Amino acid sequence: MNGKEWSMPAEGALPEVHDQSMPAAEGLPEEVERFNIHYRIQHVLMLSSFLVLFFTGWALKFSEVETSKSWIQFWGGTKSAGLVHRTAGIVMLLDSIYHVCYLLYRFSKGKLRWDIIPVWKDVTDAYQNILYFLGLSKEKPQFRKFTYLQKFDYWAVFWGVFIIGSSGLALTFPTKAALIFPQWTTNWIWELVYIMHSDEALLAIIFILFWHFYNEHLRPDVFPMSWVWITGKLPVEELEEKHPLEFKRLFPEAAAQVEDGKKHEAES
């Protein structure tokens, strides 16, 4: 697929803006690799295990709802639904370990970039974006490789896997967990573990349905989705439009040309 197809909706809606942001095509690749095969595998494992955990866990959380019973039957009854849920949980935990190990590996090779770490610029970007939303500023924030929205998405997974994963392990192996829990915690630890797992899972599900689905699926410029999760590649036009600072870092000459072009247009 070529990049132009993907900028079509934006082109229809915002012809002028798009004309301005058309990069100087010479010497530029059509697409830029954003996620290599490891990241893409990690993402697919994460999303599939997440969905299975969501589907099998939801009925347990809302067991008093009459339809939950038939939904559990769909998964082969409580025993098999539980088994599926725990298997998916293990997959998600292993996937998370894979991700962290892969990051460590890249770090040891000196290839790790710190683009995903939240920095002060994210706060100012968010502020700028809100101003733009409200119409108080005409300038959109200039994003680097990852926007603050994407960073939020990413770190939410870390938080979720830590809270839900650790409590889930304790609930899967309660007699083993009992060996680790200190005596003085026993009056409340089980309730706490249960609440952590159940309430955080609900938060994670709603968060994904709201945040991730809106930003990565429902927004008109990406609908139905960006194919980057399969191809790992982003059309260079999209990179320039959504991550101008990353574009500038990768293609400084082209970026300078575009800026010149803009200046000329403004002058004329």
Add this chain to the structure above:
Amino acid sequence: MRPRTLVLPFVLLLFYVFIPLGDIYADNLSCLICHGELKGTYVTQQGVTTSLHVDGEKYTASVHGDLECTFCHLKYQDNPHTGTDGEVDESIAQIARGIGNKSPVDPIAQAACTQCHEEIYLEVRESVHGKNIFEKGETDGALCVDCHGSPHEIVAVSQAVGNGHGGEHGEGVGSAVAYDRIVHTCGKCHEKKSVSLKYGFSTKIIERYNESFHGKKYHLGGKNLPVCTTCHGAHDIRSDKDPAAMVYGENKITLCGQCHAGANTKFVAAITHKPLGKDNPIPFYAEKVLILLTFTVISGCALHILLDIFALIRTTVTTRRRVSSHER
């Protein structure tokens, strides 16, 4: 229409006259001629309101369907009938006196269960329910019919044809003490706040069970999950302060260990049926914090999304306007 209305009393009269007394079915039938039809309630001499209705079909289908009525109804307290004021065995009379407060309508018939189920009676007598009735003369505590249902309609425990876990809280047919319905049956008393407060146990036992993993899976149709009687016993149910109880102190380790190999004291502390309250502040406030966190994150996200949509619409509208003015 007149001949028709006369048929029923005529047939009944035929039965009454021609079927020889002494045959047990006939005997029951003669009782059911009236008691099958009696609807509404009746106030006994003791001032207790009761029903005199017996559903003949259900009685015949019950496990006791081939017993004569007088097998249990040995003697009536305020007797409008003749021929049933015979001698009552002293052992039964004694039990009947013991449960007089609890079952004022016909304590002798209630005590008559021991004629066949003596072993179970002895267990119940020693249980926390039995002691409360026999020793303290209380009206709380379960006797046979409180759990097994109307004595005229008792079916085998294996005959659980309920809509599985009772659907709407255990309403169903089949045995009220069958796996599918037992939690609801215990809940008839143990969901009552007054009972819980009086005897000092958690006011939300059933609710907390239903919220536990055991309860959730039970209500979702799981088999072989622990229900009330699994841990607390049935006829021999004991207070958790009774050292002989399965749920007393260290006994729990053996009890939970039946399913959870390797259970220890720290593990068995998980199940208490206690409500989440301020007396256990950590989970109580942890839940509040997590709810607040969920609410904050979700409303923040929703607001951000709404603003984004607002800006997208604005951009589209203003761009169109600019384009159309250019075209003009």
